[in-house]
Amino acid sequence: MMEKVSYNKEAIIELINLKKSFGNNRVLNDLNLTVKQGENVVVIGKSGSGKSVLIKCIIGLIKPDSGIVSVFGNDVSKLSHDDLDQMRAKVGFLFQSNALYDSMTIRENLEFPLRRHWLKDTKDTINDLVLDALTNVGLADTIDMKPSELSGGMKKRVALARTLILKPEIILYDEPTSGLDPVTGKEISNLIVEIQKKYNTSSIIISHDLSCAKITSNKIVILIDGTCYATGTFEELNNMSDKKVKQFFD
């Protein structure tokens, strides 16, 4: 039985006093963050400031030292293995490195999460879902290729298609535009907004890319010293006089 721990009824993700250290290095320090239904939150911070650790705590890949990670009102650290799997089926994760399985074709890559979560589906249904997901990102013709045959931008799109295939309610993006040229980066950013509008998903987007933040965000959080230093819209933060905030926008 999953215990509901949410304190904010509107929140779909809620982080309360989250702490995480690696050895003597405290990465997250009493971090608090709330994401509402249909909201895109962009998290900005310096390299090594714990942005990726933050979203890995949300999906249960890293256990926080203390604090509460509430997703759909459930404390992630207290979920059983099966409940965690059920929760993960509703949360998509786009990895920074795309994490496409090299030994599989694009079709097999997309089928992989489907076969795990929706075992009862027929071969035809799975095939339709795969084609639909690839069509959404404009890459239906790559279905029988291997990831090594695709460009960086195409890999990112396929990874996004794989993330979307289970129709998640929450999507966690780990630097979705890193390593891409500005044009492809902008295309991916627009795709993120499109997905949010189409499926009404909530997202946390980790990014260094200000243009991505500008296009995709409803709210931006600046992570400094393991805490949320400032929160606001792109314009609000851009107009702030605080030096620590200003350095991200200069």
Added chain:
Amino acid sequence: MKSIALKHFLYETAGIYLFAVRFFKELFKPRFEFNEFLKQCYTVGNTSITLVSVTALIMGLVITIQSQPAMETFGTESWLPSVVSISLVRELVPVITALTCAGKIGSSIGAELGSMKVTEQIDSMEVSGTNPFKYLVVTRVLAATLMLPLLIILGDTISLYGAYIGVNINQNVSFHLFTNQVFAKLDFSDVLPSVIKGLFFGFTIGIISCYKGYHTKNGTEGVGKSANSSVVVSIFAVFMIDLIAAQVANIFHIL
């Protein structure tokens, strides 16, 4: 400096031990990844067949050619097929096959899992609701454990054929006479222990390679190190197991 090396050695040994314990815990838990297991059996077995076959053939030939002059000196050259076959089947083929596989399978598993680790593919599997240990490790270790004895049996057969060719370089011995001489001394109790040793060799190579790959750190540099140490540690472990097997054989007179 020595204490750091010793600490690292003990840490690694404990890590491999705990990894093996986890393997047995996960082995009997559903769901079993049968398709991936079959795929790994094909990868481990099929890709090693040529190398194991060529190595075994050469080994049979070389051992026979090297032994022949010495046996001629003592006037025991008629024993050559029996002596060579016993040494091949009981000791040389299992060990050389295991060493070949440690190089071929060990490096392949170490590098594959290592690169999956550093490119977050293992995390991605976990997020997709798959137990990556069961999907990647259990299937590979089981495949190596089951395939190595089969490769050893194949190696035994081919090495005996190599010995037959070796005998015929200087003499003219029919295949019928050669096999009669071989099986006059070689029986099931010689083959079975080498197959049992093969199970241990395969398990050890699988566990060590998976452990090294699964715990890869420091990006692509770490992948190279994992592949390398998978081979080195597996080879060391094969010799250690062989040594232990020889001691057990002395105690029980079976192996």
